[in-house]
Structures are given as structure tokens and as C-alpha cells.
Amino acid sequence: MAIDDRVGQAGSGVRRDLRDALAVLAATPRLLVALDFDGTLAPVVDDPEKARATPEASRAVERLIALADTRVALVSGRALKDLEQVAPFGDEVLLVGSHGIELRLDEADDVLALDADERQQLGVLEQVLDQMAGTLDSVWIEPKPAGFAVHTRLASERHSRVAHLVAINELKAEAPDATVRLGKDVIEFSVRSTTKGEAVEHLRRYTHASAVFYAGDDVTDEDAFVALTADDLGLKSGVGPTAADHRVAGPAEVASVLSLLATLREAHAADAPDTN
Numbered sequence: 503m504a505i506d507d508r509v510g511q512a513g514s515g516v517r518r519d520l521r522d523a524l525a526v527l528a529a530t531p532r533l534l535v536a537l538d539f540d541g542t543l544a545p546v547v548d549d550p551e552k553a554r555a556t557p558e559a560s561r562a563v564e565r566l567i568a569l570a571d572t573r574v575a576l577v578s579g580r581a582l583k584d585l586e587q588v589a590p591f592g593d594e595v596l597l598v599g600s601h602g603i604e605l606r607l608d609e610a611d612d613v614l615a616l617d618a619d620e621r622q623q624l625g626v627l628e629q630v631l632d633q634m635a636g637t638l639d640s641v642w643i644e645p646k647p648a649g650f651a652v653h654t655r656l657a658s659e660r661h662s663r664v665a666h667l668v669a670i671n672e673l674k675a676e677a678p679d680a681t682v683r684l685g686k687d688v689i690e691f692s693v694r695s696t697t698k699g700e701a702v703e704h705l706r707r708y709t710h711a712s713a714v715f716y717a718g719d720d721v722t723d724e725d726a727f728v729a730l731t732a733d734d735l736g737l738k739s740g741v742g743p744t745a746a747d748h749r750v751a752g753p754a755e756v757a758s759v760l761s762l763l764a765t766l767r768e769a770h771a772a773d774a775p776d777t778n
């Protein structure tokens with residue numbers, strides 16, 4: 503049956519090639535839907551604590567959670583605790599925080615434990631970054647479980663540039679093993695290295711997914727897009743170069759895509775014989 507007959511008006515705003523790709527994906531035996539939060543499910547706001555998924559995205563996520571053989575994961579640069587606050591979807595959602603350093607899976611997982619070397623490096627990071635932030639307006643440092651984020655969203659262009667240069671140069675000298683990640687208005691320094699790509703690989707194995715849907719908006723999401731295979735679907739939210747096969751304008755459009763994916767997956771589930 504044609505997709506349009508099955509899902510009616512749902513997803514009528516979604517491009518044809520993307521709709522076709524979603525229809526194929528929705529028929530996979532075990533689906534993992536892995537989603538970045540900020541700039542993808544939630545519009546970016548000045549106060550990160552106030553960020554929330556759009557109502558349509560939230561509804562789509564809830565529908566996907568309710569489906570058999572379908573898992574939803576949030577993959578964020580935010581610390582896990584922070585992610586739980588802004589994205590209260592309940593325990594069925596798998597959570598990956600700090601770009602893959604922190605995980606909340608179905609069972610209580612190992613908490614992040616830093617070794618002596620990592621703790622020492624963390625101390626050096628803190629010293630260097632605090633000193634720098636003290637000299638610049640509207641640049642603030644957020645502690646992360648294995649590092650720090652330097653936020654420059656509210657800083658002037660010049661102070662933001664200075665913060666980037668100082669932080670990167672100083673730390674190259676003082677803490678050469680720290681991992682540096684550049685995002686939108688944020689630089690992250692971590693004493694433990696992992697990427698969203700590794701996070702997606704981990705989640706794929708954990709959920710035994712036969713295909714993965716991944717959506718993200720930032721530079722760090724590119725690691726996840728690169729980790730996708732031909733059976734998966736990558737969706738870039740917003741502007742900027744990307745390895746994703748598909749792109750939409752922003753969180754409102756991501757929500758439409760997720761709604762359509764939920765509708766297609768529900769239609770597939772209704773057609774499939776009950777194997778339980």
C-alpha cells in the first residue's frame with residue numbers, strides 16, 4: 503500500500519525523499535531513535551535550564567516510546583542530571599549525557615568514576631578556565647562530570663573569540679591530554695574522551711537495533727552521523743556542514759519528522775503479526 507494511503511495527512515510537510523526513507527526505516531525489526539536535545543528537540547534558548555522539547559516533539563517521543571521493538575535515546579552534551587531535568591520523559595528513555603561519558607540505561611549503570619590522573623587533570627582545567635573566565639564578561643564555566651564547558655552565548659563577539667583562543671592555547675600547554683570540543687557558543691574540555699558516535703554504537707549494541715534514526719544540530723552530532731550505516735537515517739537540524747543524509751530547518755521540522763516516523767511505525771506495528 504502506498505505510504506500516503508496508510509498515514510493520511512500525517513507528515514504532509516515532510517519532503518518526499520525523507521518520507522520515503524522514513525517509511526523504509528519504520529519497517530525495520532528493531533528501531534533505535536537516538537536524539538540530540540538542544541537545537542533538535544528543543545529550540546535553543548539563552549537560559550539552558552529553560553530549554554524544553556516542543557509539544558509536538560514530546561508527543562512524538564511518547565508515541566515512539568510506547569511502541570514495541572522501538573527504543574528512544576537522548577544523546578546530549580549536557581550532564582546527565584541536567585538532561586533529566588529538562589527532558590522528563592520517564593525511565594523508558596535511554597539517556598546519554600556529556601557526549602557519551604554518562605549513561606542511564608535500563609539498569610543502574612556504573613557511575614562515572616575518575617581515576618587519580620583524571621582528577622589531577624580536572625584540577626588543572628578548573629584553574630586555567632576560572633582564571634580566564636574572571637577576565638571576560640558574560641563568559642561562564644559550567645562544571646561537567648569529566649570536565650568543564652565554557653559558555654560564550656551571551657558574550658560579545660570579541661570576548662567570545664578571546665575565550666576560545668585563551669582556553670585552547672592555555673590548555674594545550676597545561677593539560678595537553680584534555681579533549682576539546684567546539685560547539686555553538688560553547689567549548690568543552692573533558693579529561694575523558696568519548697564522542698556521540700561511540701555513544702550511538704554503544705546504544706546500537708545495547709538495544710540490538712537493526713536500524714538507527716539519529717537527529718542532531720551541532721558539530722558534535724557529526725560523530726554520530728558518521729557512525730550511521732546505509733540502513734540508518736541521519737537528520738541534521740539547522741544550518742552548517744553535515745554528513746547526515748537529510749536536513750530540516752530546526753526543532754519544529756524535526757518534530758514533524760518524528761510525528762511521521764511514529765505514525766509510520768504504528769502503522770507497521772498494526773500490520774505486523776504479533777510475535778509475542
Ligand SMILES: [Mg+2]
Nearest residue numbers: 538540541720
Ligand atoms: Mg544540540
